[in-house]
Amino acid sequence: MPRVGMTADRLTQAAAELADEIGFGNVTVSALARHFGVKDASLYSHIKNAHDLRIRVAALAFTELADIVAAAMAGRAGKDALLAFANCYRDYATRHPGRYAAMQQDLAADSLAAAPARRHADLTRAILHAYRLSPDAEIDAIRLLGATMHGYITLELTGSFRHTSRSSDLSWTMALTALDLTLSNWPAD
Amino acid sequence: MPRVGMTADRLTQAAAELADEIGFGNVTVSALARHFGVKDASLYSHIKNAHDLRIRVAALAFTELADIVAAAMAGRAGKDALLAFANCYRDYATRHPGRYAAMQQDLAADSLAAAPARRHADLTRAILHAYRLSPDAEIDAIRLLGATMHGYITLELTGSFRHTSRSSDLSWTMALTALDLTLSNWPAD
DNA sequence: GGTACTATCCTAGAGGTACTAGGCAAATAC
DNA sequence: GTATTTGCCTAGTACCTCTAGGATAGTACC
Numbered sequence: 001m002p003r004v005g006m007t008a009d010r011l012t013q014a015a016a017e018l019a020d021e022i023g024f025g026n027v028t029v030s031a032l033a034r035h036f037g038v039k040d041a042s043l044y045s046h047i048k049n050a051h052d053l054r055i056r057v058a059a060l061a062f063t064e065l066a067d068i069v070a071a072a073m074a075g076r077a078g079k080d081a082l083l084a085f086a087n088c089y090r091d092y093a094t095r096h097p098g099r100y101a102a103m104q105q106d107l108a109a110d111s112l113a114a115a116p117a118r119r120h121a122d123l124t125r126a127i128l129h130a131y132r133l134s135p136d137a138e139i140d141a142i143r144l145l146g147a148t149m150h151g152y153i154t155l156e157l158t159g160s161f162r163h164t165s166r167s168s169d170l171s172w173t174m175a176l177t178a179l180d181l182t183l184s185n186w187p188a189d
Numbered sequence: 190m191p192r193v194g195m196t197a198d199r200l201t202q203a204a205a206e207l208a209d210e211i212g213f214g215n216v217t218v219s220a221l222a223r224h225f226g227v228k229d230a231s232l233y234s235h236i237k238n239a240h241d242l243r244i245r246v247a248a249l250a251f252t253e254l255a256d257i258v259a260a261a262m263a264g265r266a267g268k269d270a271l272l273a274f275a276n277c278y279r280d281y282a283t284r285h286p287g288r289y290a291a292m293q294q295d296l297a298a299d300s301l302a303a304a305p306a307r308r309h310a311d312l313t314r315a316i317l318h319a320y321r322l323s324p325d326a327e328i329d330a331i332r333l334l335g336a337t338m339h340g341y342i343t344l345e346l347t348g349s350f351r352h353t354s355r356s357s358d359l360s361w362t363m364a365l366t367a368l369d370l371t372l373s374n375w376p377a378d
Numbered sequence: 379g380g381t382a383c384t385a386t387c388c389t390a391g392a393g394g395t396a397c398t399a400g401g402c403a404a405a406t407a408c
Numbered sequence: 409g410t411a412t413t414t415g416c417c418t419a420g421t422a423c424c425t426c427t428a429g430g431a432t433a434g435t436a437c438c
Contacts, residue, residue, distance in 0.1 A: 191387095192385090192386060192387070193386090193387085194386095195386085195387095227386095227387065227388090228388065228389080230387080230390095231386070231388075234385075235386095
């Protein structure tokens with residue numbers, strides 16, 4: 001039996017690619033084993049179980065996306081930063097729907113993906129600096145921001161906007177314009 | 190073998206309750222069969238397959254929610270209608286997370302759940318009448334509305350807001366206030 | 379009431395997925 | 409060159425989906 005050279009990282013990478021191709025929900029230990037030409041049981045030397053594999057994919061995705069976002073936001077503030085962030089986010093989700101789905105699991109605080117997720121959350125908060133909100137308003141705003149972007153992207157990915165002819169790009173741009181206006185004129189508590 | 194009296198509708202109802210208890214993803218044909226005290230194979234006289242069951246739960250949920258929303262929105266317009274709609278939506282998702290998850294599947298246009306889903310979409314559009322938007326703006330607005338509400342609720346349900354101490358109810362109220370302001374002052378195309 | 383029919387539930391079994399226990403051989407350490 | 413670790417294997421359990429075909433409970437009709 002020649003050794004294939006599997007590692008947790010290579011399994012995670014392959015699982016992420018598989019997720020983008022066939023959907024995150026269809027990424028099974030069996031499918032991954034087939035991809036490497038080995039038996040299912042062989043994977044359990046590298047990953048704890050199927051859940052562990054999913055968490056690793058989430059960690060990979062959070063790290064990748066945070067890197068991209070950090071680069072795109074460097075030197076930008078206000079609406080520029082908002083647009084840079086949001087477009088990175090949407091591009092990533094469109095190009096990597098499986099990885100994006102992986103990020104939507106509920107992650108235990110002690111999970112492997114918790115640190116990358118926190119880094120990602122910190123970047124989101126950085127958008128708001130230029131809008132100068134009070135601490136409570138900042139929490140509300142970050143929740144609104146996350147909800148709008150995440151909601152828009154998941155609805156778009158699941159095909160909810162295909163029933164209408166208007167281009168999704170236009171609606172996305174309007175949504176971001178509206179968000180910028182809301183942040184600029186944040187209602188009093 | 191005494192007959193239990195299963196029908197597609199009773200199975201769907203039980204599956205919906207099961208989904209709220211153990212999570213939509215854990216609703217299996219086997220678990221449902223156990224619930225009725227029969228063998229797995231017996232269910233296939235009433236439902237086509239597991240996917241069919243999931244679609245039926247989605248149709249049930251869309252119908253239930255549309256009924257609730259229609260009643261709550263009767264006689265309301267503008268911000269009142271928006272609040273009524275949004276709060277019904279969030280309450281339902283909180284009380285019935287399994288049913289809510291069922292609604293998030295991508296539904297084929299010919300599916301059993303397509304008609305209830307369309308009815309629900311029509312109710313969403315009704316919120317916007319009082320804001321008097323142009324046809325294109327209305328599409329953008331409905332997408333923004335759906336994205337914000339759906340995004341907020343899914344993030345809340347998956348626990349994304351638990352890391353911060355501020356009450357989610359307050360943030361939700363602020364989000365709706367912000368949405369109302371955005372709709373009232375919709376930016377030019 | 380008896381007969382025919384249909385619907386409901388059953389047994390049996392194939393095939394997929396998750397995972398464990400224990401074995402053997404390849405790579406590595408010394 | 410031997411000892412140890414590590415990687416992949418076989419074998420097997422358990423659970424899930426779904427099909428084929430059989431037995432019986434309920435219904436329709438005479």
